[in-house]
Amino acid sequence: MGNKILALVAALLPKNYNLELELDPSKPNFKGSLTADLRVNKKSNANGISQFELHSRNLVITSASITTEAREYPLTVSCDETAQLAVFQFSKGNSLPSLEESETIQLNVKYVGSVQQVSSNRDQTVGIFKSSFNDGKNHIFATHCQPSFARSIFPCIDEPSFKCSIQLSIKTLTGFKVLSNVSQQSIETTTKNGYKLVKFNKTPLMTTSVFGFVAGHLDVLKSQVPEQEVGYPMVPIAVYSPIQINDATFTLDTILKYLPKLQSFFQNKFPLDKLDFVLLPFLNDMAMENFGLITIQMNHLLLSPTNLSNNMIRLQCEQLIVHELVHQWMGNFVSFDSWSHLWFNESFATWLACHLVSDNDTHDNDSHSYWNSDAYLLQQLEPQLISDSTITRKSIMDDISQLDLNKQDLITNDIFNHIAYTKGITMLRSLQLCIGDQLLSKAMSDLFNDNLALFHEKSVKPMDIWNHVGKFLKSENIPNFMSSWTRIPGFPLLSVSKEDAESTNLVQHRFLVDSKLDQVEDVPYHIPLFIKLPNGELDKENILMTDRTMNLKYPITLCNHNAQGYYRVSYESGLCYADFIKQIEEDKLSQLDLMKIIVDLSHIIGNPNYEKPIHLLGFFKLFKYLSEKVTKKPDLWEPISQCLSILEAIQLSVRVYGKGSKSPLGLDIITILWNAINLDTKSTYELQALGSLLTLTKTEPRSVEVAESYYSTLRSDSSDNKKVPSELVSSIFQVIVANLQNVKQWKKFHELIKATDRILKNIEGSYYPEGEQGKRLFIEDIYDNLGRNNDEELVKKTLNFIDGTIENEPAIQIMQGLANSIVGEPAKIELVWDWFVSHFHQWLRRSQKIPKISIIVESISFSVFQLVQVSHSDDLRSFIESEKDQVKDKLDLEGIWVDVQSAAISRLKLYEDSNSL
Ligand SMILES: [Zn+2]
Known part of the structure; x- marks a missing residue:
């Protein structure tokens, strides 16, 4: 893309593009004719202009000239393909005399460009692309310009910092519907047999990345957002699709419902004279917010009545549609001056979409809104907090300063930073909750006011917006808040x-x-x-x-x-936890508050920086209370299933260091829960809790009985059995393997892999999706559990098996499972250590032929070191000392030891704190 910002250095800059394109579905190319009004660039200081540049990518320019009031200048054109520039040169001794700032001259260019043929999701949908359907009889031309593909449609300044108006005409088949950013001005049908010329109105100022058009065989649903009392004019709305247009009704209804809400939020009219949504057969980025012409891959928004009856699907579609609508104001009318701000543009659209959709939720119960859902807390916010907790995480500012915006053929995905995006959504939400909707709307309304054009005439930075909002609300806290969260990491x-x-x-x-x-x-x-x-x-x-x-x-x-x-x-x-219990008792603590308290505890417990005995004390107090209440309040199964996974981590640490001396913590709670649980439950959280109970008490008769009954159902040939809930499968395996008596039974368990297809028919629930992915997950669950046995003969058998399959990845999982299941059992640990030491060299010799063995041995070494580091600490250290130099080109034993020790610190701390209870 070249390293310079062209708008800063180009001698001449466009004021308006007049563009005529000829699209013929029988040809692989399109013809273009551009007439651009140019002015002199004040910033370039050119005195007498001998050449100037525009972005251009894969365009073959056949003629170019400049016309002034006085005369015409022919131009020669050369292309810099790496920088994606067309260089226009005046002939020698014929350079353009210096221009007045107000003077406009005309550039005329004729050229040919190429149309990408798209027939599957793998084909790139950039520039102008064409998909055909209905056995090749029907066609759709469409465009995608973000981030910098407008230059493969016409020579232009193709940068986010540069805005300009565009007036487009398209010559194409009379049978095509032809759409662009603004409404049509005229249609001439007499140009050529079977062809028409559609001329569009001139657009307002816009960046080239949101320019677009669509031409093709499309069906349409039309309506309009009526004129609003506050003076916003009527907006014609249309939704286009090549097929099944009636399944797009929900899209149309959603636009009609939310566009007025956005006008009220921004306190300004919709910025264009119409709005089209076009559903396309293929679109790599799923959706693109072209100004006034939103394009979306059609399978996301063609919704059958069955889809529509699913609340989650409806909610996701509403969020997607409103997100694209938000961009029309923020991102398009107000635009950002660098691709490094893309995260903010996307965060803003998602935040406002979720806010408006949640706010408008028809359910009376607050708990149905997106912000209160697991989809937000557990699937979006939590994973981001987890990945943002490491020392290497950078601040948003530092992260985006490292984006390679000069990469050749940059695509949108290259410049989108997911952590910044998610953090941005929460920042904006926090800010809105602190300021309040009405004040925030009022403070932002100036930005979108056409008459003021404060933020419309040129592209801005996100901080310009917050400085403005801060000034309006007379609060420095607002820009400081945004700046702090973008500049401080983590x-x-x-x-x-x-x-x-x-x-x-x-x-x-x-x-x-x-x-x-x-x-x-x-x-x-x-x-x-x-x-x-x-x-x-x-x-x-x-x-x-x-x-x-x-x-x-x-x-x-x-x-x-x-x-x-x-x-x-x-x-x-202690007072904090006592108060939580009182609040739950009085029904004053929301489910989300309770979940967040427990999720946060799960990250504090086991973290040596922050864990204190009070966290464990509080945890057990709260956990016990919830368990006693759950028969009356079944909603508590969700926090309880979280608590159970914390308990599993605590028990593991105690087993590592406790040498079996003390009875495991939480036994009283486990008994309460076994009595409370309904074995026939269909609730996901109760099933998750049941799974944890089974594994926490895997050798007890009650667990064995439950697991064996499900295990025989799983293996059954008959299809009329009741099915096994997918949430339980891995726990059932764990109990079964822990109670295996002999090698024959162990082999039978292993052979389940061969019967994967049949067994999956006996499982219900969403944990194993249909197809290859579900099968893979199921087989992984078998390997995860294959080593979790307790019998000494079987431990030997498992070790032999690992040795025999050392060149295959499952060896890693099997070893990890074995190590976890024999923690705290000296005789079996002894077996593992002897086995490891006697096989170690042999594995590394084999890795000379099969290099990936050394990666597998690295993981196995980690599991083994972790297992033996308490009982065999001297042996382990002398082993590492004597081996590390010999094997260092294959394996970093020292590095593995460091990792084992740092994991040990948190387990030891957890053991000590729980011992102090
Ligand atoms: Zn977006």
Whole structure:
């Protein structure tokens, strides 16, 4: 793409493009004719112009000239293919005399470009592309310009910082529907037999990346958003699809419902004179928000009545449609001056779409909104917090400064940063909740006002917006808040402690999982507190914390109410947990608040930087209370299933260090839960809890009985059995393998792999999707459990098996399973260590022929070191000492040892803290 910003250095700049394209489906190329009004570029200081440049990619320019009022100048054109530029040169001694700033001259270019033929999802849909359907009888031409493919449609300044108007005409078949960013001005049908010339109105100022047109065989649904009382004019709306147009009714209805809501939010009219949605057979980026002409891959929005009866699908489609609508104001009318701001553009569209769709949710119950769903907390926010917890994570600013915007043939995916995007959504949501809808709308409305054109005439930076909003609301906190979250990496842990019932202390530090705090610059964040008070109301007194510590002279229940901020909270006083229980008892704690408390605990427990005995104490207190209540409140199965996975981690650590001396923690709770659980349940969370109960008590008769009954159903040939819930399958395997008695039974279990297809027919639920992916997951579950046996003969058998299949990846899973299941059992650990030492060299010799063996041996070494590091610490150290240099070109034994030790620190801390209970 070349390294320079052309709009800064080009001698001449376009004011308007007049573009005529000829599209003939029988030809692989298209013809183009461009007449551009040019002005002199004040920034380039050219005195007498001998040449100028425009972006151009795969265009063959056949003629070019400049016309001024006085005369015509022929131009010669050369192409710089690497920089994707067309260089226009005046002939020698014939350069253009210097121009007045106000003077306009005309560039005339004739050229030929190519049309990409698209027939599957693998074909790139960029520039102008054509898909054919109905046995090749019907065709659709469409475009995709983001980030820089407009230059393969016409010579232009193809950069996000540059805006210009465009007037397009298209000559094509009379049978085609022809659409572009704005409405049609005229249609001439007399040009040539079977052809018509469609001329569109002139667009407002826009970047080339949201330019677009569609021409082809399409069906249509039409309607209009009526004129609004506040003076917004009527907006014609149309949805186009090559097939099944009646399945697009939901799309049309959604646009009609939300476009007026967006006009009210932005307090400005829709910025164009019409809006089209076009459903296309293929589109790589799934959806593209071209100004006034949104394109979407059709399978996402053609919805049958069955699809429409599914609330989740409806919600996702609404969010997608409203997201694209938001871009028409933010991203298109107001645009950003660099591709590095793409994350913000996308965050804004998603945040506002989710906000409006949630706000408008027809369910009375708040818990149905997107922000309160698992789809948000567990599938979007949590994975992002997890990946943002490591020391190598950069701030949004540092991350985007490393994007390679000069990469050849950049595609949208190259410039989209997912972590920045998700963080951005939460930042915007926090800000909106702190400011309030009405004030935020009012503060932003100037940006979209056509008459002011403050933010429309040129592209801006996200901070320009927040500076404006801050000025309007007379609050420096707003730009500071946005700047802090984009410049500081990671996120904080906010610790809450109560010395007495009357006051609360808050302290913040960066949250890290893999390093100590003294290894980073631990800068305080701008934390939106979202404090919930004991009376159930939100605190209005303190809403933002910018210092390290804060003391409140009143009691609080919790911070980060309903996971509205991007951080975790650590509750460090017994009073906190007592209060949670009281709030649950009185039905005042939302399910989301409870889930967030437990999810945060699951990341604090086992983290040596932050874990304290109080976390374990609080955890067990809360867990027990929930277990006692669950028969009356079945919703509690969801937090309980989270608690059970924390308990599994605690028990594992105790087994590593406790040498079986003490009975496992949480036994009383497990008994309560076994009595409460309904074995025939269909609820996902109750099933997840049942799965954990089975594995936590895998050798007890009750677990064996349940697992064996399901195990025989799984293997059954008959199809009229009741089916096995997919949530339970892995736990059933774990119980079965833990109780195997002999090698014959073990072989039979292994042979389940051969019967995968038949067994999957006996399973219900969504954990194993249909097709190859589901089969793969199922086979992985078998390997995960194949080593989890307890019998000494079987341990030997398993070790032999691993040795025999050392060149295959499942060896890693089987070893990990075996190591986990014999933790704390000295005789079996001894077997593993002897086996490892005696086979180690032989494996490495084989890795000379089969290099991937050394990767497998690396993982196996990690599992074995972790298993033996307490019981055989001296043996292990002398082994590493004597071997590390000999094997260093194949294996980094020292590195593995460091990893094992750092994992040991957290297990040991967890053991010590739980021992202190
Ligand atoms: Zn978008």
